[in-house]
Amino acid sequence: MGIRAIERAMNVLQELNLQPINTIAQLHARTKLPKPTLVRILKTLEDAGYVENDVREGGYRVSALVTSLSSGFHKGPLVVEAGRAWAVAITRKHKWPTAIALPDYDGVIIRFSTVPDSPVSPFHSTVNRRLNLLTRGMGLAYFAFLEGEEAELITDVLRRSDDPENALSHHPAELARLVRKVRANGYATRSSLVEPRNSNTIAVPIIAKSGKVLASLGLTYFTSAFSSEQEACARYAPVLQSAASAIADDLERLSRSISIEDDNPAAV
Amino acid sequence: MGIRAIERAMNVLQELNLQPINTIAQLHARTKLPKPTLVRILKTLEDAGYVENDVREGGYRVSALVTSLSSGFHKGPLVVEAGRAWAVAITRKHKWPTAIALPDYDGVIIRFSTVPDSPVSPFHSTVNRRLNLLTRGMGLAYFAFLEGEEAELITDVLRRSDDPENALSHHPAELARLVRKVRANGYATRSSLVEPRNSNTIAVPIIAKSGKVLASLGLTYFTSAFSSEQEACARYAPVLQSAASAIADDLERLSRSISIEDDNPAAV
């Protein structure tokens, strides 16, 4: 068993990263910690410079110094590095948060998200969150564009899964129809069968010049902001597609001009 | 006064970010904490998943989860996002760590560094570190390419400083000569008058299409790895220059294709 105060502080810090601004009441509800304890922890983090108490906004937020807690960690695949700038740019222009997800066995894991840059995020920061391949927009955008042996391999793995979100894998015909539809559209959206219902995600694959599907790029919006899913897709799918293609270009340029031997896409 | 255990844990976590691998003895020396206390703190962080005890390497290192402690913080200028991929690519190819620094009043601040990706870094992670404009490679690469009013303004500020590292600002003729040399070379290096002596940094400016100097891109190497500074510069200056120019291109493409209203380069 570890030091309780530290465990608590780390949890609080994680929670703080999930929203641009956090009130004591919210943190109290999410962490189940007594308010005085929260105040004490936040004061400690504030003194240390990791947290700011924004009285105007009425809450606490992480400050620039938190980067020093993770500046020593990298080994992110190059596609994430190449894609960040585009993800940030889209969010600056269109406000909605975007994210980049990388394959991880029978799912994808979000490796970068612009939630903190988005003034209107339906979600909290979702970095390191795992998404299923068949029901989630970013999972499906990856899965549907897989080809040949790789596609079969993953399909087999999914078939063996008893996760309800992978249920579609037991209905090959329907699955094939879904894949065809996604490929025809050039983008995927989150299944209407899974939570949360008040938002949706539009996602496209990032495909290397070699044809290999590297990752997916997604944008999440409040459903209430549009009259229909079609409207949102018509607006953002082209943006995402051109960004995904630009990311693939950038990767190509990166490897050509600097000539990288091999970008190992090993996850984690 | 805050909670001591938390303050200590945060310090330990920061220290862990400064080196790829950290032994208890090193941490003990750097943090002045008793070893049992360190072990307890590290065990706590390990249980929570932020730290790994790599028995093979004989020490502790930060793990992927630390990113969740800062994933909520962004507001980084687009030039850093655009430059990351290139910095990472250079380090993967040439091994030496690279960094991107942004202007901050009378200095520059390192906003991104590939130290964790470098197997041979002379330095520890240097994110958020401030560098002087006249003696440091990355500072000088920025300063020397400033033009017109902006250059005069900063020069005035420097002249009013009594920081020994800004001493050159009191000798306008020598300063002008240095600036001319840097401009002619197209890159800057760290002054041989300042520490540390066992490494050096080669840096180039990142200049937007508009002509505005946005940032500097630097590479740091052990002096002992080359027979002369010339040799290292001949090898890496062109690499850095082409990367800097590519970053400017990327920025241009980012803003053209997504058409961002205004990239506010405000630092922290």
Place this chain on the structure above:
DNA sequence: CTGATCCATTCCGTCCTACGGAACGGCAGG
């Protein structure tokens, strides 16, 4: 093989400090 040295880790009794219920002051709405 023995003894010395250095290291990370565990023990455990002491003391302190983190804890949280209760109280407080501020604010908004009724």
Place this chain on the structure above:
DNA sequence: CCTGCCGTTCCGTAGGACGGAATGGATCAG
């Protein structure tokens, strides 16, 4: 004015963090 909700402060208590000393390896010298 009162009521409800908020963030913050108080303060007596008790449980947990603390660190010196002991332990268990690993490495090296003789």
